[in-house]
Amino acid sequence: MQPTSRTIPSRSAKRAHYDEETVYSILDEALFCTVSCVINGQPFSIPTAFARYENVLYLHGSVGSHFIREIEKGIPVCITVMLTDALVVAKSAFSHSVNYRSVILFSTAEKIEEYDKKVEVLKWITEKIVPNSWGYLRPMTESEVRKTTVLGFKIEEASAKTRTGMPNDEKEDLDLPIWSGLIPLRSGRGIPVADDFSKNVPLPEHLRHLS
Amino acid sequence: MQPTSRTIPSRSAKRAHYDEETVYSILDEALFCTVSCVINGQPFSIPTAFARYENVLYLHGSVGSHFIREIEKGIPVCITVMLTDALVVAKSAFSHSVNYRSVILFSTAEKIEEYDKKVEVLKWITEKIVPNSWGYLRPMTESEVRKTTVLGFKIEEASAKTRTGMPNDEKEDLDLPIWSGLIPLRSGRGIPVADDFSKNVPLPEHLRHLS
Numbered sequence: 001m002q003p004t005s006r007t008i009p010s011r012s013a014k015r016a017h018y019d020e021e022t023v024y025s026i027l028d029e030a031l032f033c034t035v036s037c038v039i040n041g042q043p044f045s046i047p048t049a050f051a052r053y054e055n056v057l058y059l060h061g062s063v064g065s066h067f068i069r070e071i072e073k074g075i076p077v078c079i080t081v082m083l084t085d086a087l088v089v090a091k092s093a094f095s096h097s098v099n100y101r102s103v104i105l106f107s108t109a110e111k112i113e114e115y116d117k118k119v120e121v122l123k124w125i126t127e128k129i130v131p132n133s134w135g136y137l138r139p140m141t142e143s144e145v146r147k148t149t150v151l152g153f154k155i156e157e158a159s160a161k162t163r164t165g166m167p168n169d170e171k172e173d174l175d176l177p178i179w180s181g182l183i184p185l186r187s188g189r190g191i192p193v194a195d196d197f198s199k200n201v202p203l204p205e206h207l208r209h210l211s
Numbered sequence: 212m213q214p215t216s217r218t219i220p221s222r223s224a225k226r227a228h229y230d231e232e233t234v235y236s237i238l239d240e241a242l243f244c245t246v247s248c249v250i251n252g253q254p255f256s257i258p259t260a261f262a263r264y265e266n267v268l269y270l271h272g273s274v275g276s277h278f279i280r281e282i283e284k285g286i287p288v289c290i291t292v293m294l295t296d297a298l299v300v301a302k303s304a305f306s307h308s309v310n311y312r313s314v315i316l317f318s319t320a321e322k323i324e325e326y327d328k329k330v331e332v333l334k335w336i337t338e339k340i341v342p343n344s345w346g347y348l349r350p351m352t353e354s355e356v357r358k359t360t361v362l363g364f365k366i367e368e369a370s371a372k373t374r375t376g377m378p379n380d381e382k383e384d385l386d387l388p389i390w391s392g393l394i395p396l397r398s399g400r401g402i403p404v405a406d407d408f409s410k411n412v413p414l415p416e417h418l419r420h421l422s
Contacts, residue, residue: 032295036254036255037254043256045247049309089344089418092355104257130307181405183418185400193393194392195392201390207300
């Protein structure tokens with residue numbers, strides 16, 4: 001992607017990436033993003049689930065949501081995603097950092113009106129959260145599809161920013177007898193917990209290998 | 212806190228909380244927030260570390276950061292935080308949800324200029340990331356403090372939104388032989404990994420019990 005004045009970071013520009021592969025891999029790993037927009041001149045943001053397919057990021061929401069109604073007009077939005085990999089513990093507080101992979105995307109919504117395309121996007125969003133589950137679930141009804149707004153955001157003005165590796169302490173601090181290194185931040189899916197209406201239902205294959 | 216038109220959610224208003232205890236507990240558990248503002252009429256947002264003390268949320272950043280220079284002017288910001296506890300897997304895609312605890316805060320920056328207060332806030336931010344570590348680290352220098360901007364945001368217009376519990380499937384779906392329940396989302400600190408400059412330094416007490 002072409003860097004723009006908005007996607008070139010003012011700090012640590014060497015940590016920025018503009019290739020689709022890096023941007024897409026972060027978007028595909030993250031389950032949630034934060035969508036920001038301007039309403040009546042004021043900033044407003046909301047965390048939500050999303051999915052990417054080709055060069056479009058998709059969100060969904062209730063047709064009754066005030067926020068969705070604003071952004072479906074096509075006003076400018078800024079979407080950010082952050083994956084945190086480790087706390088970077090240096091010998092000085094000033095050199096502390098975080099190993100992260102983040103994406104910033106500037107775009108505007110295109111409302112998906114076509115019925116079959118809406119259903120397809122809802123499948124992508126559902127299967128991002130629980131892979132391979134769509135065909136197992138009770139099929140969506142027309143009424144449910146109608147109650148849901150689906151928005152697509154072209155990924156054209158975006159960049160990734162990443163930090164990896166060990167602390168970068170000042171040279172004069174390196175010999176200090178102070179521990180420095182990484183504290184990994186772990187995240188993942190745990191063991192499924194059935195509700196009262198699934199006591200006699202076997203855990204399906206696609207949930208068995210999730211954790 | 213007093214609910215306002217901006218902090219009352221347009222959907223699932225019963226999931227909203229306005230008491231300090233709920234809002235503060237989410238802010239204190241989350242390591243990162245997303246700060247949004249309006250620059251030249253456009254939305255802009257950035258994920259960053261933060262700490263809360265009493266009724267103020269504190270951020271820090273480089274004095275050279277374009278974003279920090281904008282928000283230190285006192286323009287309106289929207290700060291969001293989300294903790295995700297579980298994926299809520301229902302018998303229909305439409306009833307899928309997420310168990311989360313989020314906060315939305317509208318505020319404006321107050322720049323902390325007083326030297327000792329700046330150092331104190333930097334201690335809070337550092338010790339949120341690595342509790343009890345401040346006194347162990349190489350002390351901050353005056354030059355490092357000068358290179359850092361510290362901003363405080365009063366927590367007055369804020370709300371929390373939380374979802375807990377099992378899926379809420381439609382009554383007519385409850386007897387379907389489809390598995391429903393929760394997939395916990397786990398996150399936490401892993402086992403510390405020393406860098407090359409700490410091979411002979413014992414892991415300090417405050418890092419030993421972190422994972």
